[in-house]
Amino acid sequence: MTIQIRHETPDDIAAIEAVTIAAFANAPHTSHTEQLIVRALRDASELTLSIVAEEHSQVVGHVALSPVTITESHGHKAKGWHGLGPISVLPQRQGQGVGSRLMQQALAELRDMQAAGCVLLGDPAYYARFGFQAHAGLQLPGVPPGYFMAVAFYGPMPEGIAQYSDAFNAAA
8 A cells, every 4th residue: 555645735625525425425423514624624724734645646544633723611711722623534445444544644643733632523433543532520511421522632632612623513
């Protein structure tokens, strides 16, 4: 497997959209708007990182990272937190380590940027391997406990309510 992990370029945008649509086509618990979220994040200049996995000049995976707001109980906003997602891998390439490579690169780059930490919404059985854990004091309204997870890079784990960019409300 000769996968190259790199930042997106303008030439990748259509391929990223196609990969995202394909990756979530048969996924449970989705509104099938993931490609619209990525587009809205890009249009709002809210992509902290947009990383692609490329093989033989074809984009086979993508991960988006964007700032999140965490309002702690005392009203203070935790600084330097980012949300990971959507993360997409072509169905025929899933289960072959492409997503893991994208995750590792994304988390390494966030650490290098001195980000405080990262949150995501996903399957605990999968994301725990990357250090993500659910924290009772950190919540995303409307999400079942256990599926909203975080990993802190620097400083303490905040306690409060997380809010993603308005781009996550994108609809067809």
